[in-house]
Amino acid sequence: xxVSYFPGCTLKTKAKDLDRYARxxxxxxxxxxxxxxxxxxxxxxxxxxxDEIASKLSCVRALADAAKQGQPLVSxxxxxxxxxxxxxxxxxxxxTFASRVNNYIAPDAPYHGQTKVLHFLELLxxxxxxxxxxxxxxxxxxxxxxxxxxxxxxxxxxxxxxxDDPENPKIIEDFIRAIGAEPVIYPxxxxxxxxxxxxxxxxxxxxxxxxxxxxxxxxxAELLVTACPLCRYNLDKNGEGKLPxxxxxxxxxxxxxxxxx
Amino acid sequence: xxxxxxxxxQILRTSGVNPLKCMRCGKCSGTCPSYDExxxxxHQFVYMVETGDIEPLLASKSLYKCLSCFxxxxxxxxxxxxAKLVEALRLMVIRQQGANHFKADDIPALVDEEIxxxxxxxxxxxYSK
Ligand code: SF4
Ligand code: SF4
Numbered sequence: 001x002x003v004s005y006f007p008g009c010t011l012k013t014k015a016k017d018l019d020r021y022a023r024x025x026x027x028x029x030x031x032x033x034x035x036x037x038x039x040x041x042x043x044x045x046x047x048x049x050x051d052e053i054a055s056k057l058s059c060v061r062a063l064a065d066a067a068k069q070g071q072p073l074v075s076x077x078x079x080x081x082x083x084x085x086x087x088x089x090x091x092x093x094x095x096t097f098a099s100r101v102n103n104y105i106a107p108d109a110p111y112h113g114q115t116k117v118l119h120f121l122e123l124l125x126x127x128x129x130x131x132x133x134x135x136x137x138x139x140x141x142x143x144x145x146x147x148x149x150x151x152x153x154x155x156x157x158x159x160x161x162x163x164d165d166p167e168n169p170k171i172i173e174d175f176i177r178a179i180g181a182e183p184v185i186y187p188x189x190x191x192x193x194x195x196x197x198x199x200x201x202x203x204x205x206x207x208x209x210x211x212x213x214x215x216x217x218x219x220x221a222e223l224l225v226t227a228c229p230l231c232r233y234n235l236d237k238n239g240e241g242k243l244p245x246x247x248x249x250x251x252x253x254x255x256x257x258x259x260x261x
Numbered sequence: 262x263x264x265x266x267x268x269x270x271q272i273l274r275t276s277g278v279n280p281l282k283c284m285r286c287g288k289c290s291g292t293c294p295s296y297d298e299x300x301x302x303x304h305q306f307v308y309m310v311e312t313g314d315i316e317p318l319l320a321s322k323s324l325y326k327c328l329s330c331f332x333x334x335x336x337x338x339x340x341x342x343x344a345k346l347v348e349a350l351r352l353m354v355i356r357q358q359g360a361n362h363f364k365a366d367d368i369p370a371l372v373d374e375e376i377x378x379x380x381x382x383x384x385x386x387x388y389s390k
Contacts, residue, residue, distance in 0.1 A: 010379040044383030045329055048348040049275045055386060079379055156331035166335055192294045192330035196383035199363070199371055200325050204298050208328075229377040237375065 001127065003118070004066035004073045005033035008080035009041045015077070015229035021253035022076045022120055028256050029128050029136055033074060036065045042083040045196065053100055059087035060101050064111040072116040074123050076249060078228035081119040082153035082161065088113045089160045119154065120249070121171050121227065122163060124178075133178040138257035140180025147221030148172030148183060149212065149245070150190040151231045166190065172225065175248060179255035186219035188212045193234040209238035217243055225251055265313040268353070272310055276349035280311035282339045289333035289343045299323040303333045303343035310346055324351040325362055325388065356390050363388035 011019035026033050040058035047055055063084065066073035075081045091098045092113030102110050118126070124133055150169055158166035169190060173183035193212055194205025213235060216224055225248040226232050235245045253259040262270075273279070283304070290302035301309065301323045309318055318324070327347045334342045355361055363384055372381070 008379075009382065010377045014375065014377045041378075041382060043386050044379045045386050047386065048329075048342075048345045049352055050277050051275050052352070077379070079383070152328075152330040152332070156335045158335050192328045192332070194294075195328045195330065196380050196387060197295070197326065197328050199380060199384045200388070201298060204295065204326065208294055228379075230379045230383070233375060233377050233380065237373075 001030060002032045002034055002071060003123070004069055004071040005035045006039055006042070006062050006073055006075040006080055006084065007035060008075060008077045010229045011077055015232075015247070018076055018227070018229065018247040018249055021247070021249035021259065024258045025249060025252045025256055026120075026123070028258060029124075029132065031123065031128065034069075034071070036062055036069075036073075039065075042080045044079050044083070046083045046086040050094065050097065053097065053104075056087045056090070057101065057105055059084050060091060060105060060111060061107075063088055063091070063113070063115045063117070064105075064107040064109075066115045067111060068108060072118050072123075072127075074118045074120055076120040076227060078119075078151060078153040078226075079230065081117070085117045086157070086160055088115060088117050119163060119227070121154075121175060124175060125171055130174055130178045133175075133252075137179055137255045139255055141251060141255055142180050144181040145184050145220055145222045146176045146181045146251070147186055147216040147219070147224045147243075148176060148189055149193075149216070149224045149226045149231060149235070151226065151228055152190070152192050152195070154227060155190055172248065175252075176225070179251055181251070184216065184219050184221040186216045186221060188215035193231045194238070195230060195234070198234055198237075205234050206238040209234045210242075213239050213242045265315055268315050269310060269313050272315070272346065272349045272353065275352060276345040278307075278310075278342055278345050278349075280307045280341065280346075283307045283311070283341045284339055286338065289337050289341070292332045292336045294330055294332065295326045295328055298326045303347070306346045306350070307341055307343050310350075315350075318350050319354055323347075324354065327351075329387065351387070352390075355388065361389035365389075
């Protein structure tokens with residue numbers, strides 16, 4: 001199976017492990033992540049303003065490119081996925097926005113949100129399937145107590161993201177089980193780490209990150225997995241070494257026997 | 262039309278929010294991770310925009326404390342989506358000439374070795390035009 005792939009800026013720089021192990025793991029599972037040509041930064045955050053158009057164009061170009069290939073558009077970073085999916089939803093539902101965008105970028109064929117936007121976790125669950133993942137595991141992470149850190153962007157706004165139940169999600173826990181480890185459910189797994197406000201108010205993000213880490217540690221997690229470079233940065237920087245935080249793709253590659261420790 | 266009425270109209274248009282749907286249950290503020298840092302809380306944004314009490318919101322640092330976590334958007338029982346008002350008010354301020362809250366020139370002093378590009382891009386998108 002071949003899918004279009006949108007890596008995103010941070011996966012080319014500070015979060016190379018998120019990208020590299022996604023590609024290697026996908027290949028081992030029989031999926032080719034075909035990086036789309038000339039993609040541009042998603043912008044990191046989706047503007048909720050209905051009259052904000054220019055900042056959403058890069059996503060539409062990527063979505064239209066995938067439509068041309070007739071392939072779903074996959075990304076691994078929570079933020080890229082969130083912005084792509086919300087932009088796609090706006091192209092499907094907001095006719096004024098869609099016509100302005102189409103008039104401006106003039107794609108080969110008018111784009112109205114036909115591309116299926118998938119997070120890598122959805123690719124695992126819906127296209128590959130947990131059974132196939134489990135069958136491909138060579139080094140199960142038996143006994144490892146792993147906390148899923150969803151944060152905000154994978155799940156919300158849930159009507160648009162439609163990945164999982166926003167209050168009782170299980171996609172990452174199912175992933176953790178598939179690689180042979182033990183998921184740890186904890187109260188703050190879908191609360192905010194402080195996000196970009198860390199640059200405006202470092203104390204606020206410290207407080208938010210600590211709440212997440214204390215909550216996970218209290219429930220018995222030995223490490224956390226995330227799909228978001230910003231979550232990882234905030235938790236690492238504010239966490240004082242409380243709990244290690246790794247990308248879920250690192251654990252996947254480890255379990256598939258693709259990673260040297 | 263008074264200045265306040267014009268501002269209210271602009272905010273409602275940009276945000277797409279209808280404050281009249283709000284039943285003032287306070288769930289949005291109860292779930293807001295920035296509650297302690299905010300001078301005005303999400304439910305107050307809704308109420309104050311509705312009553313046209315807009316100037317204090319425009320002048321408040323609360324505009325820069327919203328984490329865009331979508332908790333109030335998802336958990337509001339009436340789908341009012343207060344974060345969209347916070348966004349529209351912040352844009353009303355920073356879209357003015359010379360009113361960017363965060364500038365590219367500020368960046369070198371704030372970065373460390375590990376900072377992800379995602380953080381800087383997001384902050385620029387939220388705090389400047
Ligand atoms: S949660 Fe919704 S209905 Fe309740 S106060 Fe907030 S905006 Fe109003
Ligand atoms: S989106 Fe902003 S206002 Fe709403 S709950 Fe999150 S931080 Fe609070």
